[in-house]
Amino acid sequence: MMRELYTQVIMDHYQRPRNRGTLEGADLEEHLLNPLCGDEVTVYAHLRDGKVADVKFDGRGCSISQASASMMTERLMGRSREEAEKEIRTFKAMMIGEKEFPAMDDLAALKGVIQYPSRIKCATLAWTAFQNGLDNAEN
Amino acid sequence: MYDVEEIRHHFPILERRIGDRRLVYLDNAATSQKPRQVIEALTDYYEHHNANIHRGVHHLAEEATVAYEAARRKIAHFLDTPDTAGLVFTRGTTEAINLVAYAWGRKFLREGDEVVITEAEHHSNLVPWQLAAQATGAKLRFIPILEDGTLDMEEAERLIGARTRLVGCIHASNVLATINPVERLAELAHENDALMLVDGAQSAPHLPVSVEALGCDFFACSGHKMLGPTGVGVLWGKPEILEEMDPFLGGGEMIREVHLDHSTWNDLPYKFEAGTMNVAQAVGLGAAVDYLESLGMENVREHERRLGEYAYRRLSEIEDLTLYGPKRERTGIVSFSLPDVHPHDLSQLLDEEGIAIRSGHHCTQPLMRRLGVAATARASFYVYNTEEEIDALASAIVRAREFFGAFSGAKP
Numbered sequence: 001m002m003r004e005l006y007t008q009v010i011m012d013h014y015q016r017p018r019n020r021g022t023l024e025g026a027d028l029e030e031h032l033l034n035p036l037c038g039d040e041v042t043v044y045a046h047l048r049d050g051k052v053a054d055v056k057f058d059g060r061g062c063s064i065s066q067a068s069a070s071m072m073t074e075r076l077m078g079r080s081r082e083e084a085e086k087e088i089r090t091f092k093a094m095m096i097g098e099k100e101f102p103a104m105d106d107l108a109a110l111k112g113v114i115q116y117p118s119r120i121k122c123a124t125l126a127w128t129a130f131q132n133g134l135d136n137a138e139n
Numbered sequence: 140m141y142d143v144e145e146i147r148h149h150f151p152i153l154e155r156r157i158g159d160r161r162l163v164y165l166d167n168a169a170t171s172q173k174p175r176q177v178i179e180a181l182t183d184y185y186e187h188h189n190a191n192i193h194r195g196v197h198h199l200a201e202e203a204t205v206a207y208e209a210a211r212r213k214i215a216h217f218l219d220t221p222d223t224a225g226l227v228f229t230r231g232t233t234e235a236i237n238l239v240a241y242a243w244g245r246k247f248l249r250e251g252d253e254v255v256i257t258e259a260e261h262h263s264n265l266v267p268w269q270l271a272a273q274a275t276g277a278k279l280r281f282i283p284i285l286e287d288g289t290l291d292m293e294e295a296e297r298l299i300g301a302r303t304r305l306v307g308c309i310h311a312s313n314v315l316a317t318i319n320p321v322e323r324l325a326e327l328a329h330e331n332d333a334l335m336l337v338d339g340a341q342s343a344p345h346l347p348v349s350v351e352a353l354g355c356d357f358f359a360c361s362g363h364k365m366l367g368p369t370g371v372g373v374l375w376g377k378p379e380i381l382e383e384m385d386p387f388l389g390g391g392e393m394i395r396e397v398h399l400d401h402s403t404w405n406d407l408p409y410k411f412e413a414g415t416m417n418v419a420q421a422v423g424l425g426a427a428v429d430y431l432e433s434l435g436m437e438n439v440r441e442h443e444r445r446l447g448e449y450a451y452r453r454l455s456e457i458e459d460l461t462l463y464g465p466k467r468e469r470t471g472i473v474s475f476s477l478p479d480v481h482p483h484d485l486s487q488l489l490d491e492e493g494i495a496i497r498s499g500h501h502c503t504q505p506l507m508r509r510l511g512v513a514a515t516a517r518a519s520f521y522v523y524n525t526e527e528e529i530d531a532l533a534s535a536i537v538r539a540r541e542f543f544g545a546f547s548g549a550k551p
Contacts, residue, residue, distance in 0.1 A: 038499055038504065039483070040513065062482075
């Protein structure tokens with residue numbers, strides 16, 4: 001049911017996104033477009049001493065893509081590069097039903113998206129962008 | 140005028156329920172539903188006549204060939220042309236335009252030549268020309284659209300000139316619901332010794348089309364958007380132009396004589412029909428055309444014009460809703476957006492009520508940029524849609540807004 005998809009948590013992140021904006025001179029800046037729907041996101045991060053020192057996102061899209069991006073920034077802030085990569089892998093595994101969602105976390109609000117296969121890409125958009133950004137920042 | 144309630148019974152899928160709701164199918168610009176007459180034509184072909192065409196001399200091969208060629212004649216008649224030689228079966232509009240961009244474009248475009256298309260093209264009439272331009276050094280020029288979504292014809296007159304080799308344009312827009320003055324563009328093209336290609340994906344299903352009256356050189360359309368099966372469409376081209384073109388795909392059927400080091404080509408239209416074609420689908424498209432002609436294309440146009448205007452009026456009553464495209468002379472499409480509900484979220488909420496609409500960029504990313512949006516929601520109507528379904532759409536949109544509004548109201 002719709003109520004399961006559009007939870008209070010998702011709508012809260014959508015309407016009051018955390019860490020929305022851009023970062024000047026970011027070490028990581030990655031733009032990604034969902035060609036299916038035209039939704040887009042750009043993620044930014046400062047990487048210091050092997051850690052994600054600051055992270056922001058900007059973009060436009062549906063509630064799922066923007067809320068998920070907002071949650072991602074909270075999840076990755078302050079993490080080491082390895083931890084961030086693990087978070088991204090774990091999240092993507094959750095979105096295809098291969099891992100359990102953490103019970104006491106905002107991310108659990110995205111569980112309902114799994115029933116709507118066409119929307120899974122919305123939820124993973126920012127996360128994929130961040131992983132691409134980490135890969136590119138390496139070089 | 141035909142009886143809409145009566146013909147709805149011809150479409151088995153309209154009896155489907157989505158959850159506990161009756162299906163309200165308003166995504167016809169993406170693909171149309173199929174009447175029993177088309178589904179039965181496919182079944183009948185496979186149960187009684189299936190064989191490969193143009194090759195065997197046995198009974199079934201003859202019957203299959205007759206059915207396939209009868210479909211070609213029906214579609215030529217539907218497009219108001221006696222030229223069955225110029226009527227080439229393709230997979231759809233995309234393949235038809237690619238055929239021209241390869242077989243004509245690669246052969247005749249030179250560096251410095253120009254292909255003039257519009258800002259509102261579907262990707263299918265843009266990307267093939269980008270590829271042709273890259274391969275030949277030709278340039279693309281774009282006719283802009285005005286604020287109301289109609290073409291800037293003054294600019295068109297300036298753009299189409301001595302360097303122009305081909306003008307390409309959507310006959311009707313899959314987003315803006317505009318019907319473009321392709322007859323005038325064809326005149327401008329011909330005054331400059333250029334060719335005119337019309338992308339009829341959104342017109343052939345909905346308006347009476349005469350390729351002769353349009354004055355175009357190429358016309359492309361897709362079967363699945365006009366009650367026919369997927370996997371079949373047509374390219375109509377003036378035979379004398381098709382004759383000069385190189386083949387598109389090489390292989391069986393398209394040849395006359397094959398030697399190890401060279402080959403010669405079959406007559407039109409077979410020169411462009413390499414390999415085993417989608418025979419059953421072509422036969423199904425023939426049945427779809429019969430069905431549309433039994434309704435009468437003038438009636439189809441009138442029905443959709445009324446639905447389009449009704450939807451435009453009903454939706455414009457919704458506060459803050461933006462409608463795209465002109466007020467008048469519309470096809471049965473309405474594209475719209477709400478400031479506080481993303482099109483994706485909107486169509487998800489509508490789906491919950493059994494209402495199928497489309498959201499996204501509709502394969503027109505440059506047009507979305509021109510409109511300053513990432514995506515729109517779109518409802519598109521066809522022969523079987525009703526005003527009641529549009530009422531259901533309008534009230535569902537209002538409910539979706541309230542649903543999202545409730546969350547904004549809950550803000551601290």
